[in-house]
Amino acid sequence: MRKFSVVGCLAAVLIAPVGLDARQAGQLPALKQEAATEVDKLQTLTQQMVDEIFSFSELGFQEYETSRYVTGILEKNAFRLEHGIAGVPTAWVATYGSGKPVIAFITDLDCIPRASQKPGVAYHDPIVEGAPGHGEGHNSGMAVNVTAALVLKKLMDEHHIAGTIKIVPGVAEELLGTKAFYVRAGVFRDVDIVLGAHVESEFSTSYGTGNGEWSGLVSVQYFFHGKAAHAASAPWEGRSALDAVELMDTGWDFRREHLRPAQRSHRVIINGGDQPNVVPSEAAVWYYFRELDYSHIKDLYELGNTMADSAAKMTGTTVDHKLVGSAWPPYLNKVVAETQQKNIEAVGMPKWSDADQTLAKALQKEIGAKVEGLKEKIEPLSEPAKKPTGGGSDDIGDISWNVPMVYLMYPANIPNLPGHSWANGVAMATPIAHKGSTAGAKVQAMTALDFLLHPQLVEEAWEYFRNVQTKDIHYETFLGPDDKPAVEMNKEKMDRFAPQLKKYYYDPQRFKTYLEQLGIPYPTTRNKP
Ligand SMILES: [Zn+2]
Numbered sequence: 001m002r003k004f005s006v007v008g009c010l011a012a013v014l015i016a017p018v019g020l021d022a023r024q025a026g027q028l029p030a031l032k033q034e035a036a037t038e039v040d041k042l043q044t045l046t047q048q049m050v051d052e053i054f055s056f057s058e059l060g061f062q063e064y065e066t067s068r069y070v071t072g073i074l075e076k077n078a079f080r081l082e083h084g085i086a087g088v089p090t091a092w093v094a095t096y097g098s099g100k101p102v103i104a105f106i107t108d109l110d111c112i113p114r115a116s117q118k119p120g121v122a123y124h125d126p127i128v129e130g131a132p133g134h135g136e137g138h139n140s141g142m143a144v145n146v147t148a149a150l151v152l153k154k155l156m157d158e159h160h161i162a163g164t165i166k167i168v169p170g171v172a173e174e175l176l177g178t179k180a181f182y183v184r185a186g187v188f189r190d191v192d193i194v195l196g197a198h199v200e201s202e203f204s205t206s207y208g209t210g211n212g213e214w215s216g217l218v219s220v221q222y223f224f225h226g227k228a229a230h231a232a233s234a235p236w237e238g239r240s241a242l243d244a245v246e247l248m249d250t251g252w253d254f255r256r257e258h259l260r261p262a263q264r265s266h267r268v269i270i271n272g273g274d275q276p277n278v279v280p281s282e283a284a285v286w287y288y289f290r291e292l293d294y295s296h297i298k299d300l301y302e303l304g305n306t307m308a309d310s311a312a313k314m315t316g317t318t319v320d321h322k323l324v325g326s327a328w329p330p331y332l333n334k335v336v337a338e339t340q341q342k343n344i345e346a347v348g349m350p351k352w353s354d355a356d357q358t359l360a361k362a363l364q365k366e367i368g369a370k371v372e373g374l375k376e377k378i379e380p381l382s383e384p385a386k387k388p389t390g391g392g393s394d395d396i397g398d399i400s401w402n403v404p405m406v407y408l409m410y411p412a413n414i415p416n417l418p419g420h421s422w423a424n425g426v427a428m429a430t431p432i433a434h435k436g437s438t439a440g441a442k443v444q445a446m447t448a449l450d451f452l453l454h455p456q457l458v459e460e461a462w463e464y465f466r467n468v469q470t471k472d473i474h475y476e477t478f479l480g481p482d483d484k485p486a487v488e489m490n491k492e493k494m495d496r497f498a499p500q501l502k503k504y505y506y507d508p509q510r511f512k513t514y515l516e517q518l519g520i521p522y523p524t525t526r527n528k529p
Pocket residue numbers: 108136138173198
């Protein structure tokens with residue numbers, strides 16, 4: 001058998017330049033059908049991945065269990081693994097196949113501080129009080145991409161399809177912490193098409209600036225250094241680093257009136273001193289500066305630095321700053337999006353059960369959102385917004401300015417939720433997330449087949465990238481030559497919570513689902529319907 005398949009592969013390689021592409025292109029509809037059937041066959045594995053990663057609940061840069069688990073599955077399936085890419089310990093690249101085209105899948109791994117939540121429960125009920133949790137739904141992304149990749153591997157082997165597939169994790173996406181570093185390290189240098197996937201309550205894709213609700217950003221921490229003294233008996237001997245933080249913040253808030261409406265900036269004080277009777281010798285504040293394009297983001301960044309320097313001067317302190325994240329506003333490829341849209345339409349929305357809808361409506365009611373349950377229809381591909389307003393950010397933006405890319409939004413969560421909160425975790429280890437991830441995996445696999453079997457489609461995507469997207473705008477990184485990934489972030493928090501979370505890691509050997517392991521009736525609502 002083994003010998004036979006080697007001969008088969010060789011024959012495929014030898015005749016690949018003539019004839020095979022055309023013949024395979026004719027097989028495309030049947031191959032897509034086969035891909036969908038194979039994704040369905042992997043539903044149990046998809047569900048296990050969703051549930052397992054949900055139970056790990058790891059914050060950005062600390063995704064050790066998650067990465068170990070996912071790379072374990074890929075290694076077992078003959079993917080070649082490269083660990084610690086771009087100087088990030090929890091980052092890796094998994095590769096299967098060889099030659100062109102090279103299709104890379106990317107999706108995030110990390111979760112949200114304080115978002116611990118029991119799945120399937122329509123009110124706030126943490127698994128571990130105060131612990132991180134998947135209050136964004138990133139736990140479902142790898143289930144989507146790994147399922148798609150395993151199916152593609154099977155089809156590539158059986159049908160001798162040439163090309164390479166890669167899987168890359170979005171480490172520390174919530175900190176916008178890695179993808180600019182991946183780009184700098186050349187992770188996407190030989191990649192032809194990037195297929196990103198992100199959890200949503202809808203099934204959609206977009207191109208250009210999409211609905212216009214994307215901003216780019218830099219994330220910067222300012223560390224002020226003063227002089228300690230007794231705050232009552234010798235305050236004149238001290239210089240307060242906290243005063244500098246407060247003056248910087250006040251200065252920024254006055255200046256805000258005179259900034260473009262498109263800007264969004266926010267901060268948290270990460271060190272406000274120790275106790276009131278000690279003049280704080282150290283204090284620190286962390287800013288996100290968001291705007292619509294590179295030059296405006298850079299202007300905000302420089303203004304922030306000026307404010308910090310001025311606050312230091314006013315208080316007789318010193319300041320230094322550290323860039324801990326950056327992101328270009330994403331710009332997605334029209335050719336890839338149009339291709340993907342057809343596959344979304346072919347797959348269609350998952351079939352929600354009454355229990356799924358009951359959970360969705362109960363949660364919407366609980367948080368005071370519009371009560372309309374789960375979405376039943378897919379979204380059409382629309383024209384990009386003429387006037388972008390800005391909004392959230394995602395460091396896939398940096399990738400999208402280097403390789404033709406799309407971002408599949410797959411329907412694995414409940415609509416009308418606040419985002420980055422316990423409420424966004426409620427559906428994320430339930431049949432809603434499981435079914436949505438299966439639907440997403442089908443679209444990822446089918447879209448990859450489109451590009452693997454139609455080399456001219458890859459060319460068209462690059463034409464759009466070169467002649468439209470990057471005609472006048474050229475990518476420049478926000479990273480300085482000395483900037484490094486902030487890999488130490490979240491370590492303390494994760495060290496504190498991991499021992500408690502470990503008791504609740506999902507064990508698929510003993511329990512069919514995580515809901516079953518936690519003994520949660522599905523759905524659990526305040527008032528039984
Ligand atoms: Zn996200």
